[in-house]
Amino acid sequence: MLSLFTACVLLAVDKALADPTDFVHPAYVIQHARDQDYSTSSAKASIVHNAQVAANKGPWSIINSNGVTAPSGDKHDYLSWAPYHWPNCNWCTSGSNHLVHSGDSGNDTDPQPDEPSPPDDLGPAEDTDGETYYLRARSVHDDVLLITSRHNRFRRVRRSVPPADSSSSSDVLSTPTSTIPPASESIIAEFPLPQAPLGSVPLLTSSLPTPSSHTTSTHFAGSSTAPQAAAKTKKASCTPSPTTSMAPSATWTTCPYVARDGKVNPDVRTLVGAGSINKGCDGFFSNALAFTFTGQPKYCEAAHNILNTLFLAEDTGMNSNVKFGQVVRGPGKDEGTFTGPLDLRGLVKIINGVLIFEASDNQCWTPDDAQEIRTWVTKYLDWLQTSLIGKKARSRPNNHGTFYCLVVALSQILLGNSQDALYTLDEFFDKTFQEQIAKSGEQPFEGVRTRPLHYRCFNLEALIALAKIGDYLGKNYWTRETKYGGTIEKAINFAMTVDPGNENVSELVPHVTAGMAAYGPSEAYDKFLSRQNYQDRPSWFYDQSSALTNAPTSQTKRSTVVWAREDGGVAGAIKPKCPDIFQTSEKVEIDNGIYCTCEQLLPLYETQTAVLA
Template sequence: MRPTFFHCTAVLSVICAAAAKVSFTAYANDFVDPDYILAGAFTNNTEQAQATITAWASSTAIGGPWTVMNKTITPPSGDKHDYMSWAPYWWPDCSGVGNTTALTPEQIWVTCPYVSRDGQFNPDVRLVDDVGAFQDMSEAVFYNTLAWSFATDASAKSTFESNVVSFLQTWFLQSDTGMNPNLNYAQMQRGPDGQIGTHTGVLDLKAMAKVTTAVLILRKGNSTLWTSDLDTQLISWTNEYITWLETAKIAVEESVAPNNHGTFYYNQLAALKMLVNDSAGAKNATNTYFDTLFLGQISADGDQPLEAVRTRPYHYHAYNLAAMITNARIETYVDPTSTAWNKTSGNGTTIQNALDFAMTLNASASGESAYVEELYPNVAAVASVYGDPTGKYLAFLNAGEPAFMGEAYILWNQPFALNDTSGLVTNAVTSASGTKATSTSKSTSTSKSTTTSAAYSIYVGAVGPVLTCISALLVGGLTTLVY
């Protein structure tokens, strides 16, 4: 019998503890310590986060696998294997081209000059959606790998693992579907002078940090499907792409971009260096960032002036913060003695100071209410590193998103909110109703939460209807944090 909406809702609320977290949220960027994930010593307050990750693994996989070959418009090179995207904030101005009849879209793309309108998204850029396909692939790879790492049911574990390997092979490695290792046609501005990529297009692949997280977990977790041959192939592809990233004109231009573009560039480069087993290269990349661009990014009061001048300042403050945090995470992973989190800008301010200032911003005042959740993962990240002795970070999240303990990011932003029992699967319904469950007893660490394991067993036992429910309820519920 086909599950009704009621059945779907009931099953998901019990299995996924996600009555308050049914929609998927794409966090701007992150790198997660694979050793922490594989150790599995998660505190009990992360149970809901684990269940969310399991649900998101299934929902994000539905559209896969993805490939650059699916686009209907061919890059100027004539090779669809070349990644291609159009600059999102560029619009055609056909007022001076002298046409006497209406131009077709194809004529507009090459004939009319394009002009920048910062923050105004041109909807036709998604006619070429390699950027969307890459983001979808990176999210699916990331969450399916995390779910694989702690799944206790053999069938579920196999499904997650198969998904990841299929998605990576299709995007990067297979001769008929793989992407060429360059971004020569990323964020083309279009028009007669815009038939080549621009440095801003390097940002399109920022989520290589998430892909790298997944690959490292597969390696260290001894995945049987991610073979040494596949790993060698991906390393070869990545080395070619790193060469492009370090030498191509537009890539070098992006490396010195003083705002979030430069910050994300080093997310990508450092992560890729780790993927090819070059820890020294990864450390050099993050050092370069902190010794150059970072120095000018945070003012004495914690503001980010280069993001504040944009048309969506709340979004860009949170966006660059996510990239700063990712650089710090990568550096401390490759060098545990690193002081990245305590490095200061030229004004003596840290990542924590930047977060504290961003928390004072009013998203509604700049018409950005839709972006308010972008800051929340950064709050949890800062609290997990610097601590939260006064409880201000916990209070901020409780005020903004009472069910935040069900967010996936809670799993890897620990220790944080250890006394908050709303993260327990058994308290999920209470949390979903808006009543916050609290406790003064400290959660204990376990290799695998008994409650979570039980939830996974129920989940797998009803895998058919669950996947159907997830498909029905979660697809289309995507909240994408766009740039």
């Protein structure tokens, strides 16, 4: 039974606390499931609370109730849209090009003379579950569209009657527009800035865009231009306007889409797949842990229900691939992209939960359960390793390559292939990892983005989980160095020193607690965490030194590999140069349609070593 203190904390928690992708040793969970450790009681209470929330709100399916399906026509095929892509319709009109409103409100999108394009649709950042923020923003957005539409119809009526006095006409026309507050003064301004990709990131906020006619299919990281606004067009370069009204969804196939790094198109939220994966995987993991903590069958039943509905059931389950993950919409676009596998990184939590169930040796998890999920994972792993989409994800030098390795390695562990998993880990740390962290701790392929703190944290999320899996398999990757002398520890320390700007520094909290568990306490860690409510987070239960057996803090030194020099110096570190991936191309794609160059990265490799206050 949970302690009285833990039960009281559980009652006090009023909302689920989201957690990043993580891994916790099953033996540690079982050993500490029902102990009376005061220091982790709040974290365990949060886990149990999250399990209850998931049991009440779930289960979830990737099938869209609005009838939208993948290009295959199979409702069981996972479908999501690339979040950083916006329509660039460029209609031929009387001086303006128009974005077709791509929401689900059913607005008439027939372009009209002199009608300005809608303002930027504001929405939550990638891979989040912020439906409340999204719906509030869409409501504001649709209200603005309605007022604008009425205003333009009024303008057209006025222009059909020659005004007796131009000044009076101007006065009349100014009245409707005065009812629309600037974005900075509206309800949209209440929303927090974006925090994390497809976890729990709030709404992206910005003011209305300045007019611009320039668009490009090649977008470079670090530059975040506003989505297309009304602009003067030339007949030779514009697209003939439709002669009849178009359904909002017609934008998806009629207009080309262009990348805007860091600008999330909110209509990606009209598909339920990403949110269902995130909530379902979190819910399964939380209920697996809650069952281990309490022994109450209701948590086991909830976990079964979530897993079955999301992946296994004939009527609601997801096919074992993401062939249509993060599709870039536009004419002729009918397949997913290399960023799609990122949507299914929640599979890590599913597998971790299964391993915990099986290690606890209870009657809740049956041989049939074990076989069903292993069959699904076997098919998915085969697709991930052999498809062109999966192969490109594997080749990426940034977080996409890191998360690919994470999912592959843990899938191999579930399927009983621990040696294959070790090979996967070794290959990653010998190759991709070698270019990821500079001597200073900067992560150039992440720091080059428009939201650098977020992406540093995102890659750290996967790196730390990889180190934990290696720890579980008996190897030490915690002290592994890149060719420049960078380590996971240095990357955590560097991220703590940089100015977060408008980004949410709390994204770094679980990585700092993981660093403290692996490398030991420090004044810098203590100072950072003193400003955060970290002990209520589920990750605080995972991030205990007793959960690790091969980290620097481990009492038993059973690491099979020692990568750092005993004197703490950098063994064989080299002067920064263009990463190897640039040998075949002058620019490297690090997200859909978003590229970086060697010239952008080199200054980041040469950043000075972080100084911790």
